[in-house]
Amino acid sequence: MIVGFDNVSLAYEGEPEILREVSFTLGEGEFRFLTGPSGAGKTSLLKMIYLAHRPTRGAVTLFGEDVTAAPREALPALRRRIGVVFQEFRLLDHLTAFENVALPMKVAGINPNQYREDVRELLNWVGLGHRIDARPPSLSGGEKQRVALARALVAKPDLILADEPTGNVDPVMGEKIMKLFIELNKLGAAVIVATHDITLIEALGKPIMHLEGGRLHDQPTTPPAKKGKRG
Amino acid sequence: MSDEQNIAERFVRAPGEEPQGEPRGFLGRLRAEPLLPEAGAGGAPLTAVIAVMSFLAAIALAVFVFISDAAGEWTSELERGLTIQIKGADAETIASQTQEAMRVLQSTEGVLEARAVPKEESEKLLEPWLGKGNIGAYLNIPALIEVRVDQNLRNDLSLLRTRLSAAAPGAVLDDHGEWHERLSAAARSGQLMAFAVFILVMGAGCAISVFAARAGLAANREIVSILHLVGATDDFVANQVQRRFLVLGLRGTFAGLALAMLTLGLTSLLMRAGGGPSGFLPSIKLGPQLFFTLLIVPIALCLVTAATARLTVLRTLSKEL
Numbered sequence: 001m002i003v004g005f006d007n008v009s010l011a012y013e014g015e016p017e018i019l020r021e022v023s024f025t026l027g028e029g030e031f032r033f034l035t036g037p038s039g040a041g042k043t044s045l046l047k048m049i050y051l052a053h054r055p056t057r058g059a060v061t062l063f064g065e066d067v068t069a070a071p072r073e074a075l076p077a078l079r080r081r082i083g084v085v086f087q088e089f090r091l092l093d094h095l096t097a098f099e100n101v102a103l104p105m106k107v108a109g110i111n112p113n114q115y116r117e118d119v120r121e122l123l124n125w126v127g128l129g130h131r132i133d134a135r136p137p138s139l140s141g142g143e144k145q146r147v148a149l150a151r152a153l154v155a156k157p158d159l160i161l162a163d164e165p166t167g168n169v170d171p172v173m174g175e176k177i178m179k180l181f182i183e184l185n186k187l188g189a190a191v192i193v194a195t196h197d198i199t200l201i202e203a204l205g206k207p208i209m210h211l212e213g214g215r216l217h218d219q220p221t222t223p224p225a226k227k228g229k230r231g
Numbered sequence: 232m233s234d235e236q237n238i239a240e241r242f243v244r245a246p247g248e249e250p251q252g253e254p255r256g257f258l259g260r261l262r263a264e265p266l267l268p269e270a271g272a273g274g275a276p277l278t279a280v281i282a283v284m285s286f287l288a289a290i291a292l293a294v295f296v297f298i299s300d301a302a303g304e305w306t307s308e309l310e311r312g313l314t315i316q317i318k319g320a321d322a323e324t325i326a327s328q329t330q331e332a333m334r335v336l337q338s339t340e341g342v343l344e345a346r347a348v349p350k351e352e353s354e355k356l357l358e359p360w361l362g363k364g365n366i367g368a369y370l371n372i373p374a375l376i377e378v379r380v381d382q383n384l385r386n387d388l389s390l391l392r393t394r395l396s397a398a399a400p401g402a403v404l405d406d407h408g409e410w411h412e413r414l415s416a417a418a419r420s421g422q423l424m425a426f427a428v429f430i431l432v433m434g435a436g437c438a439i440s441v442f443a444a445r446a447g448l449a450a451n452r453e454i455v456s457i458l459h460l461v462g463a464t465d466d467f468v469a470n471q472v473q474r475r476f477l478v479l480g481l482r483g484t485f486a487g488l489a490l491a492m493l494t495l496g497l498t499s500l501l502m503r504a505g506g507g508p509s510g511f512l513p514s515i516k517l518g519p520q521l522f523f524t525l526l527i528v529p530i531a532l533c534l535v536t537a538a539t540a541r542l543t544v545l546r547t548l549s550k551e552l
Contacts, residue, residue: 050460072465072549080251080462090457094268104461106264108251118241125238151461155251156244176235183239 002026002159002190003049004061010044011056018044020214021058026159026192031185033201034194036211042194043087045211046161049192050084051075063158080108083157085165087194089144091136097123097147098132104155115154122150127173141168149177153184160184160191166200178204253464266458267451267471277443278483281436281536285487286494288432289528293495295425296524297515302418309407309414310385315376318401322371328399329374335398336376339391341384348375373401436532440539444472447540448547455548469544476540477533484529491525492517 003026010019019041026032034042047053048060051067059068062078070078091100098119099106105115123129126146136144145168152160160181166174178193178200185191192209195201201208210217244250315332319325329347336345353375354366366372384391388406395402448455455468499515 052456052460072551076253076459076462076464076467077250079460080253084460090453090460092266092454092457095266103266103457104251106266107458107461107463107467108253109263110251121241122238125234153238153242155462156242156248158244158250179233179235180238183233183235184243187239187243189243 001061001064002028002030003192004059005045005048006059006061008048008055008058008060010041010048010053017056018214019048019055019211022211022214022216023058024209024216026190028190029185029188031182031191031204031206032193033204033206033208034192034211035196035198035201035208038196040211041214042211043163046084046163046192046194049159050082050161051079080104080155081158083152083155083160085145085148085152085160085162087163087167089136089141089148091144091147091151093136096133096135097128097139097143100136100147101150101154103151108155118154119150122154123147126150142170142173145169146173153180158189160189162191162193164195165193166195166197174200251462253462253467263467263470265471265474267447267454267475274479277439278479278486280439281480281483281532282487282490284432284436284439285484285528285532286491287487288429288532289488289491289525290494291425291428291432292525292528293491293515293521295422295429296521298418298421298425300516301514302415302422305414305418306411309411311379312407313378313380313385313388314405314407315378315395316403316405317374317376317399318403319371319373324401325371325374328401329376331398332376332395332402335391335394336378339384339394341381342378343381344377344379346377348377350374433531433535436535437539440476440536441543444476444540444543445547447472447475448544465545465548468548469541472544473537473541476537480533480536481529484532488525488529491528492522495521 003024005022005024008019008022009017011017022045034045036042044053048055049062051062054060055068059066061067063081065074065078067075067078092103095103101119101122102112102115105112105119120129120132123132126149128134128143128146128150131139131143134143136147139147145165149162149165152162162181165177165181169177181191181193182204315336317325317328317332319328333345333347336342350372353372357366357372361370385406388404392404395404458468458471495515496517499517502515
């Protein structure tokens with residue numbers, strides 16, 4: 001099991017619970033969409049998976065380990081197995097696009113000769129091969145999102161979490177990104193994509209987790225696949 | 232095969248391929264690239280504060296060294312010699328007892344040199360207090376004999392005292408013990424004060440590092456959070472901050488050391504221009520030996536500030552999540 005939530009609740013300090021008794025599992029090679037209205041708790045749920053928050057109640061399992069109360073020292077190794085595309089990009093403004101994408105490798109202490117080509121290839125693939133030395137403040141929202149995507153993939157993650165990954169890119173790039181997620185998933189990576197984009201969900205026909213009012217209302221269901229414009 | 236398939240194959244871990252690790256060992260950590268922005272941990276103001284601390288610590292250490300040197304000179308001078316003072320009712324008695332005392336000294340094993348101080352010289356010694364004039368005409372000035380002895384004799388002066396008392400009842404042997412004790416106590420006090428200033432400056436370095444590390448961590452909160460999310464350990468983040476403090480510390484401490492050397496050099500020149508220090512004041516001796524001693528300051532201050540910053544970061548981060 002890659003991710004397991006068992007009656008997990010989350011409340012930020014002094015605030016009501018934003019997630020209530022959420023339970024689900026995500027196995028190896030599974031693909032899920034996470035849907036729900038704004039404020040439903042999608043981002044909070046993803047944050048708990050990438051270990052930015054601990055549950056107020058319940059138990060969280062990640063890569064087969066109970067991480068509910070795991071010691072702080074155990075978290076970095078788990079995080080290195082997760083690639084996250086943040087909704088707000090979260091790039092380092094003082095680093096170039098190349099350095100931002102290479103960040104997980106730098107943190108892992110890997111020799112630049114071993115990842116230089118990988119980083120260039122990813123940046124070329126997202127259409128930013130000509131902007132590798134640009135810093136985030138000079139990039140558009142869509143370009144930042146593509147850099148964030150490349151950073152999420154560079155360390156070959158076992159689990160990919162993407163929060164509105166197509167929200168700031170044009171439809172063609174959005175389609176490319178989703179195709180890539182599907183291909184990565186086919187090769188074994190587990191994927192969770194949080195999105196509002198019903199067309200995208202319907203087009204790919206992957207199982208859905210629907211959050212509303214902090215509760216997971218529907219267990220994963222597979223909507224009828226439709227041949228939408230995103231194919 | 233589509234572009235997406237190509238990329239997917241490149242960026243999915245092959246069976247048996249290990250996930251990315253983390254920098255291991257001292258060299259591994261040393262190789263990690265600096266990832267904090269330039270102005271992230273205080274920058275110029277912190278460098279300036281470290282330079283001032285380095286200056287004060289270097290001056291304190293230099294004073295410690297000068298006092299140690301001077302104390303060594305004072306005590307070795309005092310230890311080398313004895314003084315015999317011969318008092319008497321009149322000049323003739325004093326002169327005859329001086330001769331007797333000299334005979335005793337010349338026949339005593341361990342006496343290396345004995346010199347009766349001429350009357351004019353004795354009178355000159357009193358001039359600073361009694362003024363110039365024919366002091367000997369109206370004062371019965373005791374005679375003085377300066378004696379140099381070997382260590383064996385110095386260790387046990389009782390026999391010499393007995394023989395002197397028998398031959399010259401007015402002779403008083405002064406082994407300079409009281410002066411030695413007083414000068415040593417004064418030197419110790421001076422050394423203690425200089426050392427206390429040095430330690431206080433190091434303590435201030437710790438306090439400033441704690442404050443600056445916390446401020447730097449708060450200013451770079453988002454960056455630290457992103458580093459954590461891509462798998463950085465607290466140790467990695469602490470290394471990043473520590474490296475920054477080492478760089479700032481090296482700049483600041485060597486600037487402070489250079490300023491301190493300049494100040495000591497100018498003070499030395501001014502003292503020489505004024506006729507040099509009087510016998511009891513420590514003299515300023517600049518040279519490679521002093522420079523190498525003062526190198527302790529930048530090294531100690533850099534280590535103290537960097538280690539404190541590291542511990543502060545680790546402690547602060549350990550309270551998160």
